[in-house]
Amino acid sequence: MERQELCFPQLLNSSCRRPVRPHSEVVFFYTLLSSIALLTVALNLLVVISISHFKQLHTPTNLLLLSLAISDLLVGLLVMPVESIRYIAMCWLLGQLMCALSYIGGFMLTSASVANMVLISVDRYVAICYPLHYSTKITKKRVKCSICLCWASSILYNGIILKGHLQQPNKHNSCYGECVVVIDYISGTVDLVFTFIGPCVLIVILYMRVFVVAVSQARAMQSNITTVLPGRVTAKKSERKAARTLGIVVMVFLMCFCPYYYPSLAGQDISNNTSSWAIVSWLLYFNSCLNPLIYALFYPWFRRAIKLIVTLRILEHGSCETKIF
Template identity: 50%
Template sequence: MRTALEDELCFPQLGNTSCRKSQHSHPIATSMLLTVIALITVTLNLLVIISIAHFKQLQTTTNLLLLSLATSDTFVGFLMLFQISLLGGCWFLGDLMCIVYFIGDHFVTSASIGSMVLISIDRYMAICDPLGYTIKVTKSRVNIAVFICWFESFFLNCLFAINQLKQPARFKKCVGNCEVVVPYTVGMTDLLISFIGPIAVIVVLYMNVFAAAASQSRAMRSHVRSTTLRIAIIKSSELKAARTLGVVVVVFITCIMPYFCIVITGQDVVLNASYAAFIICLFYFNSCLNPLIYAILYPWFRRSIKIIVTLQILKPDSSQINIMINM
């Protein structure tokens, strides 16, 4: 007959070498909530991916960057399922998979931030250099930039975790836990490369974007030369996209900042997923918010969802539908 102590262990047969289960106050309710968020995240981001990939009219340079962001958000939804399994405080997939999970989590995070940087650069070019935008920002260059972003994110995160991959159980305290010890120097380097640097670039670029927007607004109000007014009108549509993506960026920074701030809280930070649930889930929830922002601020996304849900997407030549009508 099992004792009370055995019920608290992840692996009762291992005795004292087993980790204890987490004393989470509402594990079932939290698991159900995270499951719903994960399903919504995957579903909505898949709708973004299908919309941009299917409808030819949506395959603009800016939307290709949104496609990259939606792809990383979809992976976040799947990774959330691992987080749900950790709410009980026990990891049953082995030491190697624990390291792979954390690498994947950081990889997706880095790819998301990289996509945000590319989106900021795109908006900066569109607003501050409208005449050179179509020449300098092409689909081929955007695809190359997205590939470099994802490859660099994967390479750097594998490089940072190479010692952990060689010895997955090096810092293991008991059987059944999943934690990664990040040395302070590695954590600070990752913080600078993956967060502080990119966020600084995003903030500077958007400050320039909205400074240019304010200048254009003054020019339109004063009705200066017709050529100046014409340029301002051309860029007003780009400004609308910049404002929408600016909301996405602000929400992203708000949600992801606590996740990176834990790196600088000590000499050796132990990132235990079960104890850092709130911080990690806050980042996960951001991936659910992005497509909701698109649905509120992008008419084309609402229209594409309607076409997909009603299965009109299965009709011949549906990819040629004028999805941007009345915009």
């Protein structure tokens, strides 16, 4: 039998029990998960500083990346540390109200990330398929309004979905030291459609169209075609490269999010008290760390901005006017 101990020894009759893990295992997981959280915060903070500081990066597309980086930063700063304690300690030690707020915050940031991905896909679709109209249709003002709407909708939507959990945070807890949230089949289905299936179908359709148009434009350029039909203008090479990079971001996003929503797809109730919850949750959270790594690999401007930030040259007068690309 596995040796167990009480989460709250002073509450002998009502405290949850947890298995006792070897000290080496606890140290390993604390080190691993803390490193992932720190890396996520550091990388996304670099993205936020880069786009916020350098005026040349104040483009509609980069504003969307900034919004995504903020949600990823908050995941690393707020969600990952709490989930690390939950997974390693195997007892909830932060109180019932924090139990409710932790899940509302996590679900809100997840919804915001999905909405940001949809906005990024729309941005690339217009840039590649309608390059002549891009500057008039996708303006900074419209992007900022879309981002604000995205965050407001995420907060309101998840507040409604988890309203009952906020009112009775201990509803599904069987003992002290447990933090369980259960989303019933109906709410899970609604969440599945509005937070995953609908947005993902839209993202895939838009990027399939972007891919087809980008390939045809690349072939036309390789064939040295100089005459284009009226209304058909080839997008800039930089726009196609950005579409490719953001396509990778979207693909990685789908790979990380699909396992998380599998129980809903299978018609099961979602509970954080299952053994597989920690794995699929951390895979979803790890996506927040992967996004800035993709930028570092494929965006030269991001690497140059990191160099200026790390060497503290951004503290120099007029550094915000520096040419990044």
